[in-house]
Amino acid sequence: MSGWTIGTALKEGKRKLREAYDEVSFDAQILLATVLGVDRAHIIAHPEKPISDEQVVAYANLIQRRVNGEPYAYLVGHREFYGRDFIVTPDVLVPRPETEHLVEHAIMMVEGFYKDPAEVRAVDVGTGSGIIAISFALRFPTATVYATDISPEALAVAKCNAELHGVKNIQFLEGHLLEPLYENNIKVDLILCNPPYLPSDLVPQLPFSRFEPEIALDGGTDGLLYYHLLFKQVHLVGVPPIRMFLEIGSTQSQAVLRIAHQHLSIMLQEVIRDYAGHDRVVRLSAK
Ligand code: GLN
Numbered sequence: 001m002s003g004w005t006i007g008t009a010l011k012e013g014k015r016k017l018r019e020a021y022d023e024v025s026f027d028a029q030i031l032l033a034t035v036l037g038v039d040r041a042h043i044i045a046h047p048e049k050p051i052s053d054e055q056v057v058a059y060a061n062l063i064q065r066r067v068n069g070e071p072y073a074y075l076v077g078h079r080e081f082y083g084r085d086f087i088v089t090p091d092v093l094v095p096r097p098e099t100e101h102l103v104e105h106a107i108m109m110v111e112g113f114y115k116d117p118a119e120v121r122a123v124d125v126g127t128g129s130g131i132i133a134i135s136f137a138l139r140f141p142t143a144t145v146y147a148t149d150i151s152p153e154a155l156a157v158a159k160c161n162a163e164l165h166g167v168k169n170i171q172f173l174e175g176h177l178l179e180p181l182y183e184n185n186i187k188v189d190l191i192l193c194n195p196p197y198l199p200s201d202l203v204p205q206l207p208f209s210r211f212e213p214e215i216a217l218d219g220g221t222d223g224l225l226y227y228h229l230l231f232k233q234v235h236l237v238g239v240p241p242i243r244m245f246l247e248i249g250s251t252q253s254q255a256v257l258r259i260a261h262q263h264l265s266i267m268l269q270e271v272i273r274d275y276a277g278h279d280r281v282v283r284l285s286a287k
Contacts, residue, residue, distance in 0.1 A: 002056045006032065007047030009056065013063045020067045027072070031062045034076045070211050082135040086161050091153035092129040093216040094208070098274045099194050099247060102281045103135045105272055106192055106245045109283070110140060113243075118142035122190035123237070125177050125230065126150075128216060130158030130170075132192050137167045145170045146188065148180050151215065177229055182236035189239045194247035195219065195226035223249055227256050231263035234286065241267065242286045250278035260284055 004012075013028035021027065029043045035058045036043070036051065051059075062075050073079035073088040073095070080086075081095040082103055088094055110120055120143035124133035127147035137145040147170050149155045155172050162170055173180035181188065197219040203209045209217055219225050227246065234242060242264075248256050253271045260266055264286040274280035 002051060002053045004051050004056050005047060006036075006043055006049045006051060009051055009059055010043070010047065013059065016060075016063050016067060020069070027066060028063070030072075031066065031075060032059055035059045035062065069207055071208055074211060079129075081131045084135070084138075084165060086129050086131055086134075087157060087164065088129055089153075089157055090211060091151065091213060092157050093212055095129060095131045098280050099131065101272055101274050102192060102194060102245050102247050103132055105281060105283060106136060106190065107139050109243060109245075110143075110190070116142075120144065120190055121186075121188040121239075122146070122192060123148065123178070123181060123188045125191060125193035126195055126216075126226075127158050127172070128154050128194075130161040132194060133158070133170050134161055134165055134167050136192065137162075137170050138165060141167075141169055143169060146173060146181060146186065147171070148173045148175055148177065150174070150176045151213070154213075154216075177226070178233040178237050182233065186237065187239045188237055189242055191230075191234065191238070191242065191244040191246075193226075193230060193244075195230065197223045197226065197247070197249045197252060199223040219249075222255075223252065224255055224259060227259050228263075231260055234264060238286070240287045244282075244284040244286070246282045246284070248279060248282050250280065253279040253282060256282050260286075 009032055010028050014024045017024035029040050033040050033043050035055050071094050074090050078085050079088045079095050082100050117140040123146040125148055127133050127149050133145055133147035196217050198217050199222055200218050203218050266286050268285035270283040271279050272281040
């Protein structure tokens with residue numbers, strides 16, 4: 001035994017975290033709970049319990065990674081999204097609460113426009129951890145759902161998440177954007193996508209970019225590269241009316257709409273804001 005208890009570990013963890021953060025109690029508790037495989041309440045209730053050498057080492061390691069600024073989700077290995085817990089590794093983008101707007105509005109659209117959700121053929125492009133495809137597929141278990149990603153590592157995480165949540169109606173396909181669909185002659189009528197949309201030169205300036213995959217963040221010089229590429233591919237897979245819900249950066253709505261009109265015959269367009277009042281999702285219908 002290390003001679004340490006839960007109480008000593010918490011005290012030491014908080015002391016170290018204070019090098020980087022003001023609010024340290026919660027982090028110290030959660031990271032210790034992760035190492036011990038217990039919940040936070042147990043940590044708070046049992047400061048006297050001894051912990052082993054290995055646990056002290058593992059805890060010190062997590063505390064140091066946190067001090068270095070690593071996102072919390074990577075340290076604990078999961079993140080909540082749309083009311084469910086998802087496995088998260090450094091191979092995937094950490095799920096953002098803003099992305100829940102995309103899921104929410106896509107679900108509302110299906111509820112309003114389809115007589116039977118079994119008719120829906122949807123794709124989540126660049127699925128990452130799988131949060132969009134899985135949240136959607138769980139709401140409509142009879143729909144046909146595809147999820148693509150160019151990263152096999154990301155797809156492996158998404159598949160684990162699908163299994164974790166018992167999802168049966170998603171097919172995972174490796175490839176760039178819609179390519180695996182049109183190569184296999186698969187047609188869809190609903191496209192969901194949270195593409196990388198940060199301008200390249202901004203990426204290195206952001207604190208999380210040291211840890212999250214660059215391919216999940218970098219949207220090319222102006223951040224709009226993937227909207228161009230995606231809209232170009234839509235007619236190869238889309239059965240009209242093709243409905244799309246795309247996440248965007250808060251300043252990109254007009255540019256994304258302009259690009260959409262360059263490539264597609266748009267029948268309906270809407271910009272949806274997030275809770276902070278920022279433009280966050282572009283909704284489109286195209287012929
Ligand atoms: N679809 C995933 C998400 O919304 C990954 C997106 C990405 O990697 N850009 O979190």
